[in-house]
Amino acid sequence: MSPRIWLLYLSIYCLSIFDFGGIAVAETSSGQESIRIVQLIQGNQLRRMYPEALTGLIESVSTQTTLNVDPDPLVIESFDDPAIFKHPFIYVNYGDRQDWQLAESEKQALKRYIERGGFIFIDAGISASFLGNQTSRAQGQSFAEWRVRPNLAELFKEIVPETSFRPLPRSHGLFRSFHVGLPDSTVLPDTVREFVVNEKWPQGSYSAMGLEVEGRLAVLAMPIIAMGWGRNEVGRWTRSIGFRIRESAEGLSDRLSEAYASGEPFEVTREDGRTDIIYTQNEGMASWVQEAGGDWRVFQYHYSQEISDYAHVFYTQLGVNIFVYVFTQ
Amino acid sequence: MRFSILVGVLFCLGGELLLPLMGQIVSSQPIRTDQSQQQATIDRALVDLQSGNPEIRKGAVMLLGKYEATEAKNGVLGALSDMDGAVRFVAVVSALERRSFDSVTEVEAVMHALDDTEVDIRRSVSTSIGRLAGTRSQILNRQSILVNRGLVGQSLMLPLPIQLKIVNAFLDTDVVVRRNMISRYNYLGINIPQEIFVRLLQDEDLEVRSLVLPLAARHLEFPLFVEKAAVVADDESPILRLSLIRELHPRSALKPIQLLEKLTQDSDPEVATAAELQLFNNAPHLQLYKALVERFNRGDLNASQSERLVQLVERLTETEERDRFLLQFLESPDEAVRVAAVRHFFQLGLVESHPDKSVAVLEDPSSNVRSQAVSYYRRYRDKVPSPDWRVWLESEFKDVRLALVRLATGLPREEAGELLFDLLLDDEIDVRAEALTMYSLLRLDGFEKMLEMTLGDESVVIQKRAVQNILQLMGEPGRALLEDYVKDEGAATPLFVYINSQLKAPK
Numbered sequence: 019m020s021p022r023i024w025l026l027y028l029s030i031y032c033l034s035i036f037d038f039g040g041i042a043v044a045e046t047s048s049g050q051e052s053i054r055i056v057q058l059i060q061g062n063q064l065r066r067m068y069p070e071a072l073t074g075l076i077e078s079v080s081t082q083t084t085l086n087v088d089p090d091p092l093v094i095e096s097f098d099d100p101a102i103f104k105h106p107f108i109y110v111n112y113g114d115r116q117d118w119q120l121a122e123s124e125k126q127a128l129k130r131y132i133e134r135g136g137f138i139f140i141d142a143g144i145s146a147s148f149l150g151n152q153t154s155r156a157q158g159q160s161f162a163e164w165r166v167r168p169n170l171a172e173l174f175k176e177i178v179p180e181t182s183f184r185p186l187p188r189s190h191g192l193f194r195s196f197h198v199g200l201p202d203s204t205v206l207p208d209t210v211r212e213f214v215v216n217e218k219w220p221q222g223s224y225s226a227m228g229l230e231v232e233g234r235l236a237v238l239a240m241p242i243i244a245m246g247w248g249r250n251e252v253g254r255w256t257r258s259i260g261f262r263i264r265e266s267a268e269g270l271s272d273r274l275s276e277a278y279a280s281g282e283p284f285e286v287t288r289e290d291g292r293t294d295i296i297y298t299q300n301e302g303m304a305s306w307v308q309e310a311g312g313d314w315r316v317f318q319y320h321y322s323q324e325i326s327d328y329a330h331v332f333y334t335q336l337g338v339n340i341f342v343y344v345f346t347q
Numbered sequence: 348m349r350f351s352i353l354v355g356v357l358f359c360l361g362g363e364l365l366l367p368l369m370g371q372i373v374s375s376q377p378i379r380t381d382q383s384q385q386q387a388t389i390d391r392a393l394v395d396l397q398s399g400n401p402e403i404r405k406g407a408v409m410l411l412g413k414y415e416a417t418e419a420k421n422g423v424l425g426a427l428s429d430m431d432g433a434v435r436f437v438a439v440v441s442a443l444e445r446r447s448f449d450s451v452t453e454v455e456a457v458m459h460a461l462d463d464t465e466v467d468i469r470r471s472v473s474t475s476i477g478r479l480a481g482t483r484s485q486i487l488n489r490q491s492i493l494v495n496r497g498l499v500g501q502s503l504m505l506p507l508p509i510q511l512k513i514v515n516a517f518l519d520t521d522v523v524v525r526r527n528m529i530s531r532y533n534y535l536g537i538n539i540p541q542e543i544f545v546r547l548l549q550d551e552d553l554e555v556r557s558l559v560l561p562l563a564a565r566h567l568e569f570p571l572f573v574e575k576a577a578v579v580a581d582d583e584s585p586i587l588r589l590s591l592i593r594e595l596h597p598r599s600a601l602k603p604i605q606l607l608e609k610l611t612q613d614s615d616p617e618v619a620t621a622a623e624l625q626l627f628n629n630a631p632h633l634q635l636y637k638a639l640v641e642r643f644n645r646g647d648l649n650a651s652q653s654e655r656l657v658q659l660v661e662r663l664t665e666t667e668e669r670d671r672f673l674l675q676f677l678e679s680p681d682e683a684v685r686v687a688a689v690r691h692f693f694q695l696g697l698v699e700s701h702p703d704k705s706v707a708v709l710e711d712p713s714s715n716v717r718s719q720a721v722s723y724y725r726r727y728r729d730k731v732p733s734p735d736w737r738v739w740l741e742s743e744f745k746d747v748r749l750a751l752v753r754l755a756t757g758l759p760r761e762e763a764g765e766l767l768f769d770l771l772l773d774d775e776i777d778v779r780a781e782a783l784t785m786y787s788l789l790r791l792d793g794f795e796k797m798l799e800m801t802l803g804d805e806s807v808v809i810q811k812r813a814v815q816n817i818l819q820l821m822g823e824p825g826r827a828l829l830e831d832y833v834k835d836e837g838a839a840t841p842l843f844v845y846i847n848s849q850l851k852a853p854k
Contacts, residue, residue, distance in 0.1 A: 269406055277413075299413055306410075322471050323523065
């Protein structure tokens with residue numbers, strides 16, 4: 019039996035053991051059982067972040083794997099919508115909810131949802147402090163930090179006090195659940211490739227914080243990845259994505275240590291818990307970094323078609339891995 | 348930003364110049380620490396930029412790229428000509444990292460790197476070439492507006508050396524550069540020589556060939572395009588051959604018959620059929636259409652080809668045959684085919700000769716088909732000889748009955764009254780509500796009494812509609828009628844509450 023067929027059986031098995039008191043799988047028009055993803059959007063749906071993203075990812079999941087996912091997500095406006103208990107996966111972009119002060123009924127609903135095996139993926143649930151609180155900047159840039167937004171940490175501490183968010187190690191199974199490793203990086207410029215392969219996304223991993231409940235990953239937060247999922251009607255990627263690369267050169271560390279930065283310095287947390295200090299200029303773009311190990315490096319922003327395409331392939335691969343992991347863990 | 352800096356500079360200068368005149372002893376302003384720190388950083392980097400070690404120069408460019416000061420920008424732009432490729436690459440990345448450019452010179456300096464020997468540099472610049480060209484135009488337009496509105500758009504031409512580099516970049520040895528250039532062609536504002544298009548039609552890369560095909564069709568003279576595109580007819584990719592066929596539509600007297608005839612012999616049946624459809628479009632011929640219809644009947648045409656076949660029926664000059672095909676398409680199980688067919692059925696005026704069909708389409712299971720008929724009746728009711736409105740009235744589809752309500756406006760009053768009266772008894776509430784409104788708007792006999800009676804309808808929707816019509820159409824007597832109704836009924840029913848709210852609302 020091929021691994022993909024196993025995947026289908028596993029996913030159906032996993033769905034069947036969810037005890038939501040309702041149906042965990044829905045039927046598509048073709049009569050096949052399918053998984054329906056719940057998407058939380060508070061307020062005007064037309065103004066949601068990356069409107070084509072989730073449907074684009076679902077299409078990729080359906081194309082690349084044997085998971086049968088309903089192409090139309092079920093949109094809810096609040097976590098206390100009883101519909102969540104019929105579906106095991108909630109996707110929410112942090113920016114699609116203005117007010118993360120949840121009502122008591124929502125907290126209770128989420129607690130029950132998590133206890134009953136539900137999974138929540140909070141896209142942009144991590145946002146480096148130097149990106150500020152403006153939705154546009156925090157949505158437009160993903161920066162690898164290993165710390166969820168403080169309000170989310172507090173919120174879930176109330177909901178599931180017995181546990182808290184922890185970094186997902188690079189070796190976590192989520193990063194190898196379907197796609198293993200990075201896409202072919204030979205198209206990237208040398209300096210970019212070196213950083214991407216060794217530091218940015220080693221072995222196809224990504225900055226991620228997880229909340230485990232009874233040994234199961236129940237809540238996942240990442241820096242924004244939705245920008246890499248959307249395609250237009252003719253199948254082309256809808257966004258242009260650039261890379262922020264850390265680069266150094268002989269003598270640069272000394273120069274940077276005494277260089278003038280007009281913006282405030284910000285601390286960001288590394289995977290190992292140590293901190294880097296990010297220096298910014300007026301526009302709020304990260305300019306250089308003093309790393310925990312003592313090195314100083316500059317951020318270079320690379321934009322090219324092959325970089326954008328590469329990023330899309332990776333973010334989609336990562337999204338597919340999340341789906342597969344959730345339904346097979 | 349620059350303007351504020353200018354104002355700041357003028358202010359400082361003015362302040363110093365004014366001091367002696369004012370006769371006051373004021374200690375000069377101390378230099379701001381952050382400015383001096385920034386200047387010191389830039390100065391050190393500029394010194395590093397002169398180093399014989401390319402690694403030091405590279406670091407200097409990276410650092411200078413983080414500052415908006417003119418000398419920092421100039422340092423980065425100067426490094427675009429560095430002898431070391433890695434330094435130049437860092438300079439290009441730093442320059443493109445900027446969200447805005449202040450001058451045409453800055454933009455053009457980056458555009459010049461389009462022919463760099465380093466492929467990564469050419470890829471970066473070609474990725475941004477559309478943005479650079481657009482930015483340059485914006486800067487020029489802005490300057491022109493400031494100087495003289497009449498100059499807008501007159502000095503946008505790129506300098507010749509850059510134009511040459513752009514043209515050459517279309518034939519770059521690197522496929523990514525070529526793809527970038529073609530996909531951004533429309534943003535460049537220059538015309539490239541026709542032979543470039545011709546050469547790219549034979550590019551080794553399928554994406555390049557696919558991207559350039561529609562551009563070539565638009566920018567080459569049509570006979571030349573047909574001649575040169577012949578090579579695409581032998582392309583290994585059926586997708587490309589299909590794209591070629593799409594471009595071979597007739598243009599006045601120019602008809603690419605030979606090329607299309609060749610493509611009708613294509614080994615891929617989809618390509619061959621597409622070629623036949625396009626051939627018919629260029630040179631309509633009954634026998635060819637018949638052959639296509641036979642293949643349609645066998646299910647050999649895909650969805651879009653089937654729809655196209657129906658659309659092309661109007662090109663037939665043999666009207667009898669044309670109508671026969673059209674009537675056949677109306678019976679197709681494919682909804683899209685029937686929609687296209689019914690549209691042509693009405694457009695070609697077959698209503699008069701086939702009244703039974705014009706009625707039958709109203710009973711089509713597809714609302715898209717029915718809506719074609721309904722909209723035709725709405726626009727061209729006069730062209731329909733004595734339509735049988737009973738068919739509409741008795742239709743099982745609500746949209747048809749609703750359409751009849753709206754059509755009643757143009758009917759003789761007696762006929763309209765009879766039809767609307769029947770529609771007032773419809774099973775669907777919204778049909779009844781619309782019929783009531785239309786009956787009232789037309790002020791047909793006894794409409795006031797009708798509205799009064801409808802206040803007692805079993806449906807709240809109808810009751811409320813009656814209230815609205817009474818207030819809008821009956822004036823003060825209507826208000827009095829409602830006031831009396833409220834007094835007489837007395838009970839706090841939903842209608843009672845609604846009438847009160849409407850009576851209190853401003854007129």
